[in-house]
Amino acid sequence: MAAGAPRIFVSHLSGVAVFDPAGDQVGRVRDLVVMLRVAQRPPRLLGLVVELATRRRIFLPMTRVTAIQSGQLITTGVLNVRRFEQRPTERLVFGELLDRRVTLTETGEEVTVLDLSVHQLPARRDWEIDRVFVRKGRRGGAFRRAKGEALTVEWSAVTGFSLEEQGQGAENLLATFERLRPADLANVLHHLSSKRRAEVAAALDDDRLADVLEELPEDDQIEILGKLKEERAADVLEAMDPDDAADLLGELPTEEQERLLSLMQPGDAADMRRLMSYEERTAGGLMTTEPIVLRPDATVADALARVRNPDLSPALAAQVYVCRPPDETPTGKYLGTVHFQRLLREPPPSLVSSILDSDLRPLDPEADLPAIAGFFATYDMVAAPVVDEAGALLGAVTVDDVLDHMLPEDWRESEFHLDEEVATDGS
The missing domain is CATH 2.40.10 (Thrombin, subunit H)
Incomplete structure (x- = not known):
């Protein structure tokens, strides 16, 4: 980079794509590493924390940055992919x-x-x-x-930069990451100090924090929840997917579980208790209690309107379940499933009851993980209904929850195996 380059505000570097000389993207900027100096001398910018596609965070020295221009950063092409570890003399911007x-x-x-x-x-x-x-x-x-x-x-x-601050805010840190997906923001939080993680969690709104908690390792979830006031912790649990909230509650001491459940809305608390009554690695323990449920007289237009809900995960939006009243789980008699692709092929006024897939056998709530995985593999499904002996729909298991429980416990923190030194331009 030419000497005398113009001044760059660090907020403009957040999330900037990092490219090698051939134009291939190797990662994104997640932070800057500086070293404070004595006598009010300006800190040296040592380098950048770059997140690779594998979610591993590495250190990129500024000496390997050749250009910062047009919202992108160009490197010399050679990266040391050892995991970044902050030294005592370093500060993250x-x-x-x-x-x-x-x-x-x-x-x-x-x-x-x-x-x-x-x-x-x-x-x-x-x-x-x-x-x-x-x-x-x-x-x-x-x-x-x-x-x-x-x-x-x-x-x-x-x-005042050299002192550890109590009660540091988080608004501007969050502003730099406001466009991140929940999984990526969770990765940011995971790499912060415990103190800073609590401050950022406190600054997030309930829905955003709920989405992020679902993507964090269990230890981080428990730590963050434990630092929230109980009333807010209950609100955040209510905003989480019921199955994820139940899993998190299940890791807490019984007394704490009961305190939080008592602060929830009765319907939400009942869902939590029902989910917690099943073994963790069964269909009942993995299912969400909030799938899309329609009555037989609903139309294709009604179903498509429900599928368009942006708060639904892609897996839950992939199909709707047709049941007799009541519409809330546990429902009346489960009649069958209508897949999203079928909805797209039918006239909007058609009744969903006329296009049911009633041959697909639902999961039993006591079905174990291998049986559930086999079901998904056999029928190429991304979600499956869970129905009890009385024929009532209890909920739906989605493929992401199956994968969560089949992968190693530390999968969120692991990456693909990489060499210590790689040439990103293929050399």
């Missing part, structure tokens, strides 16, 4: 410096860090943070709507 409360040295006024800018030193390959974008005024829950004056100051004009 997104994870530790954004949202920090620092002090303006001239006035002694406390301000909140919104962004930082980096630039390359003239005639050198070194990079450093040179300026800080801050906002005056008190920080609150509605921080982004605050009306305090925002200004950009030199790094030397503020103090």
